Amino acid sequence: MAEPRRRRSVSATFLLELLAGQLRGLDPAGSPLEVVDLGGGTGGVATALAGYGHRVTVIDPSPDALASLGRRTAEAGLGNRIRARQGDAADLVDVVGERSVDVVVCHRVLEVVESPPEALAAVASVLRPGGALSLLASQRKAAVLGHALAGHIGLARRAWADTQRFDHDGLVALLDGAGFTLQASHGIGALADHVAESVLEAQPGAFAELSALEAEVSTDPAFRALAPQVHLFARVGLTTPAAVD
Numbered sequence: 288m289a290e291p292r293r294r295r296s297v298s299a300t301f302l303l304e305l306l307a308g309q310l311r312g313l314d315p316a317g318s319p320l321e322v323v324d325l326g327g328g329t330g331g332v333a334t335a336l337a338g339y340g341h342r343v344t345v346i347d348p349s350p351d352a353l354a355s356l357g358r359r360t361a362e363a364g365l366g367n368r369i370r371a372r373q374g375d376a377a378d379l380v381d382v383v384g385e386r387s388v389d390v391v392v393c394h395r396v397l398e399v400v401e402s403p404p405e406a407l408a409a410v411a412s413v414l415r416p417g418g419a420l421s422l423l424a425s426q427r428k429a430a431v432l433g434h435a436l437a438g439h440i441g442l443a444r445r446a447w448a449d450t451q452r453f454d455h456d457g458l459v460a461l462l463d464g465a466g467f468t469l470q471a472s473h474g475i476g477a478l479a480d481h482v483a484e485s486v487l488e489a490q491p492g493a494f495a496e497l498s499a500l501e502a503e504v505s506t507d508p509a510f511r512a513l514a515p516q517v518h519l520f521a522r523v524g525l526t527t528p529a530a531v532d
């Protein structure tokens with residue numbers, strides 16, 4: 288029997304397909320890229336990118352996560368394309384070296400580093416000129432909405448008042464401060480993360496319809512602002528500004 292398709296996998300699949308397309312745009316010839324997945328954890332994104340042919344170094348402070356990554360890499364037969372290094376954002380330049388990689392993936396990690404501006408500055412310095420950052424971060428307004436709808440009003444107010452939490456415009460300003468040029472920004476999970484699982488199970492074609500709708504609303508500023516996560520794709524060292532969609 289086919290695996291049931293879960294609503295979460297709508298946003299996860301959309302994110303991976305979005306990133307794969309953005310990486311193809313960096314090198315239309317399709318040459319393998321040198322990718323660093325900072326805080327890559329157990330390697331969900333790393334294995335997908337290695338599966339597309341890229342060489343990925345996962346840097347993470349957690350030995351447990353790296354052990355899981357090792358098992359996952361071996362099972363997928365991707366040991367020649369994925370390396371694991373224990374370290375964190377503060378070690379990035381020492382571990383990787385300046386101007387040495389094409390892409391840094393930083394998904395759901397900016398929230399846990401000590402200094403987001405310093406982490407982004409380190410990312411900028413390990414990228415080759417023209418190199419790209421794939422940044423995914425949780426958004427404050429979605430947390431406020433989620434807590435309030437669940438009846439946790441106090442938590443919702445605390446999330447609203449928490450200036451350490453990110454939102455789209457604040458992240459764009461952080462990227463600008465680190466010398467990046469924003470190329471694209473998309474909300475992730477704006478609708479998919481709210482649709483009941485039973486809808487996808489009960490309605491034939493609902494998964495495909497929801498996937499299409501999720502992609503369509505992802506660049507709408509209102510939906511993007513309320514999406515649980517936002518994905519920003521930005522580059523360093525561009526001589527001419529690139530278009531934002």
Ligand SMILES: C[S@@+](CC[C@H](N)C(=O)[O-])C[C@H]1O[C@@H](n2cnc3c(N)ncnc32)[C@H](O)[C@@H]1O
Nearest residue numbers: 326327328348349352375376394395396399400
């Ligand atoms: C929420 S998980 C995200 C994992 C993965 N990037 C993903 O999207 O599935 C956060 C990861 O950041 C790692 N981490 C924690 N502190 C870090 C730091 N200072 N620098 C880099 N990674 C860190 C954790 O070990 C964990 O694997």
